[in-house]
Amino acid sequence: MPFPVADRFKHLPPYLFAEIDKRKKAAVAAGHDVINLGIGDPDTPTPKVIIDALKEAADDPSTHQYALDNGDPAFRKQIAAFFKKRFKVELDPETEIYPTIGSKEGLANFAFAFVNPGDITLVPEPCYPVYRGATYFAGGVPLYMDLTEENDFFPDFDRIDPRDAKRAKVLWLNYPNSPTGKLATKAFFEKAVAFAKKHEIIILQDAAYTEMFFDGPALSILEIPGGKDVALELHSCSKTFSMTGWRAGWACGNRELVAGLGRMKSNVDSGIFTAVQRAATVALQHYDEIVPPLMAMYKQRRDTFCNGLKAIGWKVRPPEATFYCWIRVPQGYTSTQTTMKLIDEAHIITVPGNGFGAPGEGYVRATLTVPEARLAEAVDRIKKLKW
Numbered sequence: 001m002p003f004p005v006a007d008r009f010k011h012l013p014p015y016l017f018a019e020i021d022k023r024k025k026a027a028v029a030a031g032h033d034v035i036n037l038g039i040g041d042p043d044t045p046t047p048k049v050i051i052d053a054l055k056e057a058a059d060d061p062s063t064h065q066y067a068l069d070n071g072d073p074a075f076r077k078q079i080a081a082f083f084k085k086r087f088k089v090e091l092d093p094e095t096e097i098y099p100t101i102g103s104k105e106g107l108a109n110f111a112f113a114f115v116n117p118g119d120i121t122l123v124p125e126p127c128y129p130v131y132r133g134a135t136y137f138a139g140g141v142p143l144y145m146d147l148t149e150e151n152d153f154f155p156d157f158d159r160i161d162p163r164d165a166k167r168a169k170v171l172w173l174n175y176p177n178s179p180t181g182k183l184a185t186k187a188f189f190e191k192a193v194a195f196a197k198k199h200e201i202i203i204l205q206d207a208a209y210t211e212m213f214f215d216g217p218a219l220s221i222l223e224i225p226g227g228k229d230v231a232l233e234l235h236s237c238s239k240t241f242s243m244t245g246w247r248a249g250w251a252c253g254n255r256e257l258v259a260g261l262g263r264m265k266s267n268v269d270s271g272i273f274t275a276v277q278r279a280a281t282v283a284l285q286h287y288d289e290i291v292p293p294l295m296a297m298y299k300q301r302r303d304t305f306c307n308g309l310k311a312i313g314w315k316v317r318p319p320e321a322t323f324y325c326w327i328r329v330p331q332g333y334t335s336t337q338t339t340m341k342l343i344d345e346a347h348i349i350t351v352p353g354n355g356f357g358a359p360g361e362g363y364v365r366a367t368l369t370v371p372e373a374r375l376a377e378a379v380d381r382i383k384k385l386k387w
């Protein structure tokens with residue numbers, strides 16, 4: 001019997017990383033020594049202090065029941081303390097913070113909470129595919145804003161037709177940016193807040209990488225005067241603390257937006273395991289011991305890989321933030337052709353730039369999630385290829 005999935009899937013290409021994973025598995029099955037620079041998943045384990053906190057919390061039966069409402073009060077308080085120290089922004093733990101099951105879930109549920117059928121959402125491209133997917137699922141219409149080297153990977157709000165701006169409900173932003181590795185400037189965030197205020201648009205700023213910067217510090221849009229009037233920011237423990245599998249993050253900012261997301265969430269999930277929230281609280285408490293050494297490691301990797309590629313004639317702007325390298329493909333090749341050649345002939349997995357949206361054509365994305373020696377090996381393999 002045919003059981004076709006709902007029509008809402010028809011706008012979506014196959015989920016990008018699932019396709020790459022299939023190819024990676026084929027290369028491994030063929031016995032190749034694969035260097036995986038594909039998906040952004042830290043290779044270092046979650047720090048022990050966080051694992052120990054989880055074990056202790058899991059032994060406490062009071063963590064075993066539904067984690068309803070807006071999450072563990074101690075976690076929200078810790079997030080507020082972190083935010084004050086890191087960004088000098090005061091957040092009310094009761095009304096301006098809401099724990100999420102990683103940031104991805106928050107991004108997707110946010111669209112259901114605020115996007116009506118037919119609403120425009122302004123989506124930067126290339127981008128994390130969830131902004132596009134969540135918009136479609138909610139019945140919205142994405143209007144793309146190109147991020148290119150020419151515009152320094154910032155959307156140009158002056159190019160948006162005022163009629164579209166009037167119909168727009170949401171402006172998606174993501175800084176530090178995946179896949180381009182770009183950090184937001186204060187001037188850009190100020191421009192975004194002014195644009196959103198003028199057209200009464202919500203800003204959904206995906207801040208999954210705010211703690212992964214080399215040339216920072218990365219800003220929160222909530223630091224910008226008026227930011228809290230229009231913005232919700234999604235943060236994540238995933239990459240900062242090597243906790244991708246744990247599913248811990250939070251939304252914060254404008255209280256109406258926080259409440260709307262919470263209302264949506266209360267209808268579709270029943271919170272994050274309280275033991276995970278306690279462990280995430282401990283992660284934030286130990287930020288100073290955990291995060292700077294991790295970032296020093298990624299910086300070393302970035303320098304080895306990007307300098308190595310540059311030395312063999314490739315064009316790459318070392319990322320200012322995130323662990324992604326956004327690399328120009330060789331002349332005469334498309335993103336997909338380059339990715340396939342790298343897999344087939346060098347057994348290196350990257351992601352074709354056009355998979356993040358049309359303006360990503362001409363690039364591949366490589367992630368710094370293997371040890372430095374493997375990155376040096378990857379450069380050696382690439383050097384031997386004939387283009």
Ligand SMILES: Cc1ncc(COP(=O)(O)O)c(C=O)c1O
Binds near residue numbers: 040102103235238244
């Ligand atoms: C830009 C961006 N936002 C959000 C996420 C989701 O991360 P998580 O749900 O683990 O917090 C990712 C994951 O790769 C990402 O690249």
